[in-house]
Amino acid sequence: MRSSAYRSRRGDGRLKPTWSSLVKAPGLVGDIRAQFRNDICQEITLTIRRMYQGACAVIVAAASLVGCSESNGKASGGGGSGSPDGLTTTNVFGKAAGDLDTLKWDVPDGEPTSLSPIFAANFSGQAILANLCDQLLVQDADYKISPHLAKATQVNDTTVTLDVVEKAKFWDGKPVTAEDVVFSLKQQMRPDAQFGFAFKSVSSISETGARQVTVKFKKPDELFVKELASPIGMVWQKDYAEAKGAAYGTAGGGLMCSGPFELGKWNQGRSMTLTRNDAYWNPTYRAHAKQVELSFVTDTAALTQGLLAGEFDGAWNVRPSQVDALKGGDKGSLVVGDSLAQTMVSFANAGGVTGNPDLRRAILGSIDREAIGEKVFKGTADPSYTVVAPNYWDEGATAVYEKAYGPYEKSNKLTVEQAKKLVESSGYKGQTLKLAYPSGDATQSLLSQIIQEQLAGIGVKVKIISMEPLAFLTATYTPSQRRSLDLMMMGNYGYAKDPLEFITFFLGPDETYNWTDFSDPEVTAGLTEARATFDAEKRAEILVRLQEKWEAAAPFASFLMPKELTYVKNGIGGVVTSGAYLNLPSLALIGTK
CATH class of the missing domain: 3.40.190.10 (Periplasmic binding protein-like II)
Known part of the structure; x- marks a missing residue:
């Protein structure tokens, strides 16, 4: 792991300057600063991929959170x-x-x-690849999934067939075959690939016909087919890729x-x-x-x-x-659309000052989501009051989630007096909590300042820590680098409207983002049961039942849904x-x- 100063060697052998020296340099030319930011962002995503396989949506959002894009x-x-x-709201x-x-x-x-x-x-x-390499399935602007390169059939709980369309051809005129599909999906399973999380339940991928691929599973996985309507389901030509080797994609x-x-x-x-x-x-x-x-x-x-x-x-x-x-401006329109993003605040450690759930609930419940949405996001972010944000709900089970959401919208929105009582009952003695955000990100800086001000109103002291981006990212998956911190700003972005895409990474035993060591046998078993449940309403009922457990523990909050x-x-x-x-x-x- 490189140091937080991030001094790595360029291709010409010269050292890259540190992020802080570039950001603070007076009169720095914008495109030089932007190119450096791009360099460090690429290093960040590569570093995380080497550290562990999976949680791609969180990786992308985390890389963006540290200044790779706001x-x-x-x-x-x-x-x-x-x-x-002054803004238009539409998905197209x-x-x-x-x-x-x-x-x-x-x-x-x-x-x-x-x-x-x-x-x-x-x-x-x-975004570029989505226009170059077809996916097996495709989403529309409203996240509805339909066949594209293939038709997916859930034959039984542990078998999916993919029937490739006959007319699909590569740019060189050769047909897209089942062999190409098998090759592409197996490439996504490589230890150094970014989408391994989607294949954890897969036992085999094989050609079972000239234009058919069969995927077998070790255990039922309702999420797999949905993920094929994302970059996970992209297909490329086997022969060309093997001929180019490491140069492929350059x-x-x-x-x-x-x-x-x-x-x-x-x-x-x-x-x-x-x-x-x-x-x-x-x-x-x-x-x-x-x-x-x-x-x-x-x-x-x-x-x-x-x-x-x-x-x-x-x-x-x-x-x-x-x-x-x-x-x-008069040259165009600024348009607001739906998305699957969340802005989160997470507790950095299992113990310490924030180890008490009452203090965690007081902190999360006193964040004025509406005010932040207006002040920081210019009215382009909606509030969320549960760990599973509403924009992640399965569309086939919205009514189930909505019914359960209402009480939390009230109970997780605390008055100053309610929050102060929880602070007092938690045993908090006035210690200063450290809230970390990545340097160079003006939005996160302002967001941290507002949270600091709001927590001061309930008697909780906060010191804001600006961390260099690579150091911040390192801390997200290295417990020793978080020990001196109490709170961290985080982000998540999803591909499928299904809470199971991200929730396991934050609440599963020994998972990378389970920083508070949340552990409940009923939740662990329930998440496994939900992943094996193909009916959206029944799956939602399982998650709603489990929600009481994790909301009481208050491990983190998906408190905003930016548009x-x-x-x-x-x-x-x-x-x-x-x-x-x-x-x-x-x-x-x-x-x-």
Whole structure:
């Protein structure tokens, strides 16, 4: 593990400067700072992948949280505070009626270092790949899943078949085969791949016909098929990938996929061009743009200026700090959409001052979610009052979750007097709690200051600790690096509307994010039972029953659901403005109105 100063060697043998020296350097040119941020973000995601396999959604959100992008501009589909004045609320903005010669778009997290589907861990890489490499299943802008490269059939509790469509072809004209599907899924299972968590229950993946793949499971897993409608289900050509080896997915090695765009010129450090695949097999996602010019602008001020000047046709993942400037522009529209993101505050250790559940409930219950949503997120984040945030609820069981949510919305929203009583009963003696956030992130800095102020109102002292990004990330999966801390700001982003996608990572025994050592045999058994339950309502009933246990322990809070923010230039339509843009060929749908 590298030190928190993060001095690593460049390809030319020179040392990279530290993050802090760059951030504090007066007069620093924006693109230099942005490129350094991109370098460290790539290092962060690679470091986490080496440390453990799984929890990809948390990895992506954590990398964004430490300044790789202000992913707290990522969005939510629950709650219901409405859209701030001057913003449009929709998951698809406008209708594409015509084609474009060139679509100019800025991607969320700067330049990816790899487009290999098993290594592209940030939002930029995944957004680009969604338009190059088809998934087995696909989501629409409202997160509804349908067949794409294949039709998935749940034959029984431990068997899934994938029947590959006959007309699907790679860019070189060769058909997509069952062999390619088996190869791609097994690549996702590699120890160094990012999506291993989705395959924990899989026992075998094999060809059982010329166009059929069968997946066998050690135990039932209701989540697996859903995850195939995300980057987890991407398919690429086996022969090409094996021929390119380690170069696959790089600027020099390229890709061979079946999507509506082909990878064109990759001008490393500056831009990337995608060219339309005119022989694309699926008319639903035929590309409107002949080519797409992707920019890697990560400097917020530079991006805002470019959008207001009409230099870009649009950008996903707009930051809350850009809202005021962009909603007043006349070159385009700032759009609010649904997403599966949560902003969280977690207790850093099992014992210590915050080891008492009463103190934890007092802290979490005194956070004024509505005020933070307005003040920090400019009205583009909804409050959440349970560990499982409403934007993660299965749509087939919303009524079950809603009925159970109401009482917690009241009981987890404490008055000052209620919170003070819990603080007193906890035995808290005025110790100063340390709240950590990653340096260089203005949103997290402001968020931490507001929480500090709110906790002071109930008699709890807080000292804010600004940590260098790599040190912060190291602390999230290294207990010894958290021992001096009490609270940490965290983020989560999901692919499927299913609480089981993330809850086990935070509440399962010995899991990476179970920092308070939450342990309850009934919860552990119940989560296993829920994963084996294919009926959404019955699964929700299990989780609602277990919810009483973890809410009483108050291990962390998913206290905000930030929304997806997208800027769209006038005259452009067909833009997916929900967080589902990561899970379908969203660039292909964009055209002229």
